[in-house]
Amino acid sequence: xxxxxxxxxxxxxxxxxxxxxxxxxxxxxxxxxxxxxxxxxxxxxxxxxxxxxxxxxxxxxxxxxxxxxxxxxxxxxxxxxxxxxxxxxxxxxxxxxxxxxxxxxxxxxxxxxxxxxxxxxxxxxxxxxxxxxxxxxxxxxxxxxxxxxxxxxxxxxxxxxxxxxxxxxxxxxxxxxxxxxxxxxxxxxxxxxxxxxxxxxxx
Amino acid sequence: xxxxxxxxxxxxxxxxxxxxxxxxxxxxxxxxxxxxxxxxxxxxxxxxxxxxxxxxxxxxxxxxxxxxxxxxxxxxxxxxxxxxxxxxxxxxxxxxxxxxxxxxxxxxxxxxxxxxxxxxxxxxxxxxxxxxxxxxxxxxxxxxxxxxxxxxxxxxxxxxxxxxxxxxxxx
Numbered sequence: 309x310x311x312x313x314x315x316x317x318x319x320x321x322x323x324x325x326x327x328x329x330x331x332x333x334x335x336x337x338x339x340x341x342x343x344x345x346x347x348x349x350x351x352x353x354x355x356x357x358x359x360x361x362x363x364x365x366x367x368x369x370x371x372x373x374x375x376x377x378x379x380x381x382x383x384x385x386x387x388x389x390x391x392x393x394x395x396x397x398x399x400x401x402x403x404x405x406x407x408x409x410x411x412x413x414x415x416x417x418x419x420x421x422x423x424x425x426x427x428x429x430x431x432x433x434x435x436x437x438x439x440x441x442x443x444x445x446x447x448x449x450x451x452x453x454x455x456x457x458x459x460x461x462x463x464x465x466x467x468x469x470x471x472x473x474x475x476x477x478x479x480x481x482x483x484x485x486x487x488x489x490x491x492x493x494x495x496x497x498x499x500x501x502x503x504x505x506x507x508x509x510x511x
Numbered sequence: 512x513x514x515x516x517x518x519x520x521x522x523x524x525x526x527x528x529x530x531x532x533x534x535x536x537x538x539x540x541x542x543x544x545x546x547x548x549x550x551x552x553x554x555x556x557x558x559x560x561x562x563x564x565x566x567x568x569x570x571x572x573x574x575x576x577x578x579x580x581x582x583x584x585x586x587x588x589x590x591x592x593x594x595x596x597x598x599x600x601x602x603x604x605x606x607x608x609x610x611x612x613x614x615x616x617x618x619x620x621x622x623x624x625x626x627x628x629x630x631x632x633x634x635x636x637x638x639x640x641x642x643x644x645x646x647x648x649x650x651x652x653x654x655x656x657x658x659x660x661x662x663x664x665x666x667x668x669x670x671x672x673x674x675x676x677x678x679x680x681x682x
Contacts, residue, residue, distance in 0.1 A: 354538035361545075399595050411653030414629040416577040448595045468627075472592035474654045 364394050366484065367409060369421055373454030373462035378421070380489055390485035393478035402427065402450060402473065405498035407480035410452070413468045421480060422452035422464050425500060429507025435459055435466045445470050453502060546573050550663060551588070551598075557635035557642070558600055561586065561672060568664035569600070569672070571657040578631060578652025582606065584674025586659040587633065593647055600659055601643050602675070605632035613645060629653070
């Protein structure tokens with residue numbers, strides 16, 4: 309067969325004979341096996357990326373904006389809470405009180421974690437840096453705020469306004485670390501201090 | 512009792528190998544289409560005359576996702592901020608810090624605003640049939656999914672898509 313002839317021709321080249329000789333030495337054997345294993349591991353990298361972007365991933369919370377709910381030890385240590393982010397259909401079924409991760413509107417390469425305060429159609433009473441006293445949330449937008457009572461510790465919708473749900477990357481479902489606060493996030497128990505006039509009866 | 516010959520044969524693991532290879536191929540293709548390049552059909556009149564109303568396909572470079580290295584004049588593809596799940600193609604007319612003049616109708620009210628940090632101002636090439644930043648305001652760059660590099664199909668009308676900026680002729 310033609311392909312067989314090509315392979316035998318390749319096998320007889322000087323490079324090919326050197327490779328064969330190298331593979332028969334112990335270090336050559338080790339090199340060959342290691343590179344083979346590394347290639348097998350590398351071939352699964354796209355699958356890991358797919359999982360992290362579409363199914364879920366672990367994220368570490370930095371900063372005090374969700375204190376005291378997340379990073380409860382913020383004032384005592386530098387440890388960061390580890391959370392599980394569900395990334396499956398992130399913009400769907402958003403509810404008030406849920407924790408979401410989204411690309412910060414002001415910094416496109418930064419993922420922020422905040423709490424959903426209001427949904428499309430709601431009216432929100434805003435806080436200090438926002439120019440208007442109340443705001444109506446437009447279609448496909450949400451109002452997000454940090455939990456920290458000190459408004460200067462959280463950069464949220466009071467700064468940049470309602471955010472598009474296209475920015476939302478995932479919902480935070482579980483706290484994994486530290487152990488004493490680990491568990492699923494009971495977002496439905498959240499009682500906010502921001503005044504929201506609910507726009508839709510069914511939510 | 513010896514196992515049936517099928518299980519002792521060296522091709523017994525072939526189904527597993529086929530399955531993992533298929534999965535790997537799928538995930539690699541997905542990674543390529545979401546992070547490197549993709550080819551997408553377009554429709555709608557908002558980018559006339561750069562893109563036709565119907566039947567065009569464009570090459571999108573994913574390197575520019577989330578607005579990385581996007582400059583004024585680039586044609587970008589992004590997730591609509593108004594209709595969820597819809598991908599839109601528009602031209603970037605202003606980057607963060609730029610001043611844009613918003614004109615409601617010819618000769619009517621005119622106001623100037625500055626594009627905030629991390630945002631850009633996108634407008635369709637066909638102003639009279641485009642829903643863009645003139646309606647929804649500055650758009651966060653994080654929703655950008657890529658830059659439209661070229662129109663590929665129909666093959667006879669293939670062309671690179673440039674920034675459309677021309678030096679002003681002094682007279």
